Amino acid sequence: MFKRLGFGLLKGLVIGGVIGAGLHFGLGWATVTPLLGYLIAMAATASASVLAGKPPWRAGAWIEALLKGLAGVGVGALLYFLGTRFGSFALPFALPGTAVGAAWPTLPILFAPVFAALVGSLVELDNTGGDAGKSARGGSAPKLRVGSDELQDAEIDEVPRSRSRKV
Numbered sequence: 001m002f003k004r005l006g007f008g009l010l011k012g013l014v015i016g017g018v019i020g021a022g023l024h025f026g027l028g029w030a031t032v033t034p035l036l037g038y039l040i041a042m043a044a045t046a047s048a049s050v051l052a053g054k055p056p057w058r059a060g061a062w063i064e065a066l067l068k069g070l071a072g073v074g075v076g077a078l079l080y081f082l083g084t085r086f087g088s089f090a091l092p093f094a095l096p097g098t099a100v101g102a103a104w105p106t107l108p109i110l111f112a113p114v115f116a117a118l119v120g121s122l123v124e125l126d127n128t129g130g131d132a133g134k135s136a137r138g139g140s141a142p143k144l145r146v147g148s149d150e151l152q153d154a155e156i157d158e159v160p161r162s163r164s165r166k167v
Helices: 002-026 034-051 062-085 108-126 149-153
Strands: none
Touching: 002 034, 002 108, 034 062, 034 108, 062 108
C-alpha cells in the first residue's frame, strides 16, 4: 500500500512538475489568472489520473482511462477552488519571475505538482495491480474451451421429442 502511495505521489509530482515548469519557464507564465489556474489544475490532475494506476495502453483499459480523466478534471477544479478559497496564503519568498508575497494558487509551478500528486496518489491507491483473470489464490483461473475437438468428433444422438400438451 505504501509502495503504491509513494509511486502515485512520484508520478503526480513529475507530471505536475513538468506542466508547471513548462508554463513557468517555457511560456513565461509565472503567475496566472484564476480562470487559467482552473484550466491548468484540471489539465494537471486529468493527466495524472490517466497515467497513474493501470496504464491506458493496456488492452481494454481505454474506458477506465477515459473515466479517470473525466474524474480528474472535476477533482482538479474542486482542488483549485478549495485552494484559492480556503488555503490561499502569500509566500514569504520569491520564485524567479515572481514578486515576494504572491499567493501560491497563482503560481502554476507550485499548485500543479501538488494537485497532480494528490490525485495521482489516490488513483494509484485505488489500483489493485492484479488482472481480472487471476484467481484468489494468486494463480491463473482455469480456461474453458467452448468447442472442444472431442465433442465435435463424437456422434450426437437425437433426443426424442417429448409430448407436449396443447392448451
